[in-house]
Amino acid sequence: xxxxxxxxxxxxxxxxxxxxxxxxxxxxxxxxxxxxxxxxxxxxxxxxxxxxxxxxxxxxxxxxxxxxxxxxxxxxxxxxxxxxxxxxxxxxxxxxxxxxxxxxxxxxxxxxxxxxxxxxxxxxxxxxxxxxxxxxxxxxxxxxxxxxxxxxxxxxxxxxxxxxxxxxxxxxxxxxxxxxxxxxxxxxxxxxxxxxxxxxxxxxxxxxxxxxxxxxxxxxxxxxxxxxxxxxxxxxxxxxxxxxxxxxxxxxxxxxxxxxxxxxxxxxxxxxxxxxxxxxxxxxxxxxxxxxxxxxxxxxxxxxxxxxxxxxxxxxxxxxxxxxxxxxxxxxxxxxxxxxxxxxxxxxxxxxxxxxxxxxxxxxxxxxxxxxxxxxxxxxxxxxxxxxxxxxxxxxxxxxxxxxxxxxxxxxxxxxxxxxxxxxxxxxxxxxxxxxxxxxxxxx
RNA sequence: GGCCCCUUCGUCUAUCGGCUAGGACAUCUGGUUCUCAUCCAGGCAAGAGGAGUUCGACUCUCCUAGGGGCUGCCA
Numbered sequence: 001x002x003x004x005x006x007x008x009x010x011x012x013x014x015x016x017x018x019x020x021x022x023x024x025x026x027x028x029x030x031x032x033x034x035x036x037x038x039x040x041x042x043x044x045x046x047x048x049x050x051x052x053x054x055x056x057x058x059x060x061x062x063x064x065x066x067x068x069x070x071x072x073x074x075x076x077x078x079x080x081x082x083x084x085x086x087x088x089x090x091x092x093x094x095x096x097x098x099x100x101x102x103x104x105x106x107x108x109x110x111x112x113x114x115x116x117x118x119x120x121x122x123x124x125x126x127x128x129x130x131x132x133x134x135x136x137x138x139x140x141x142x143x144x145x146x147x148x149x150x151x152x153x154x155x156x157x158x159x160x161x162x163x164x165x166x167x168x169x170x171x172x173x174x175x176x177x178x179x180x181x182x183x184x185x186x187x188x189x190x191x192x193x194x195x196x197x198x199x200x201x202x203x204x205x206x207x208x209x210x211x212x213x214x215x216x217x218x219x220x221x222x223x224x225x226x227x228x229x230x231x232x233x234x235x236x237x238x239x240x241x242x243x244x245x246x247x248x249x250x251x252x253x254x255x256x257x258x259x260x261x262x263x264x265x266x267x268x269x270x271x272x273x274x275x276x277x278x279x280x281x282x283x284x285x286x287x288x289x290x291x292x293x294x295x296x297x298x299x300x301x302x303x304x305x306x307x308x309x310x311x312x313x314x315x316x317x318x319x320x321x322x323x324x325x326x327x328x329x330x331x332x333x334x335x336x337x338x339x340x341x342x343x344x345x346x347x348x349x350x351x352x353x354x355x356x357x358x359x360x361x362x363x364x365x366x367x368x369x370x371x372x373x374x375x376x377x378x379x380x381x382x383x384x385x386x387x388x389x390x391x392x393x394x395x396x397x398x399x400x401x402x403x404x405x406x407x408x409x410x411x412x413x414x415x416x417x418x419x420x421x422x423x424x425x426x427x428x429x430x431x432x433x434x435x436x437x438x439x440x441x442x443x444x
Numbered sequence: 445g446g447c448c449c450c451u452u453c454g455u456c457u458a459u460c461g462g463c464u465a466g467g468a469c470a471u472c473u474g475g476u477u478c479u480c481a482u483c484c485a486g487g488c489a490a491g492a493g494g495a496g497u498u499c500g501a502c503u504c505u506c507c508u509a510g511g512g513g514c515u516g517c518c519a
Contacts, residue, residue, distance in 0.1 A: 158518085183448070254469090291482085
């Protein structure tokens, strides 16, 4: 029989409809599917549900695959395109019609179109049940589910039949998907049974919600994978964070390597309740992952972003870059912040924080301090952080360097925060430092 | 409205009948320090409400309240 199902090897699928954007809730389903496949040594299959011809463009499919590749969600076997299986869907519908599990009827759609659609005939009595791996025993009276359409009046198969037939054809053993499909599951189980196919195991994942408890949408902030990527989140951090939104290893570990995740992942421990998306924790986690980036790679990223400020990059030696990168790495929470964080090092055209100017420069005596410093700095022999710090320390006479440090920082970088001041001066160089100190002094 | 599901600190969560309810993020305090950050030490903060079962309930059962999902010729 065609529908024989060999359940020995785990086969899971991620079946998104390509819309050009990949929502985090959706990609979390992909992550759970992927982890389950890798954990069990099974197959993770990508099925593109591209039956909506309007939105399913090659571009949309490319965006989808890019998001998956970015997160390291590699799929096994050839990508399955649902549109290529339409003939099969319709064949199966004929079989259902022949066996009395489906019938045709004239219906009027919401839009007012009248035509002949094919309906699946639900059992009229009894209880439909299944054990959801995350939600537990689910059951529903058959009479509570009305018959539903499986072929449109234009002859195209509808989601319910296409989905089930594809799952059978692809020998899917575990269906791990969003919570919004639980009600459909009762319908789908009836289709599997009507076809004499083995019913797969189900695991329904709760939704990701916003602070108000409503489904997390683009109105709540970054909602699509591409947006996180653009703002400078690391794929490892997003992956880890999304995984923890509804699952944990059972101990107190939170930052997990991919291998640990694969080894520890367990569908039965996935939470039933919806999780609120907390961007602050993601940000923290991103910082943790940034700290783990090998220095050589981080330096490359710094250079790449610096090149967005000035191109071509001015000549600086390797030590200079390493020094800068080391200063930045521990403070960077989002990769995208690097660019603005180094701007003042490469150009005089950098933004000035007016608040910092008010607070640190526009104070009595500051003009004199800056002029005095410029004079002293001019005489420093070894222009590097340590001697510069010694010099200022001497001026402060052990009373704290604040009165000197803060004005210098704002005068040379335009900001009230950033990397260590003396490291900053070393990186900037004597010439630029003096020039900016003098310019600031003059403006006061 | 009907059906299904959910409910521990502000947030993510641990707890599978013994809890002085633990951790992380956020927040606050202190230390390190030139800012920010890191790092270190510490603080604040939770079982929706009500019955029942039990020697004992956050854990089991029921009810109530609140929240969510579904109820398409969308997926």
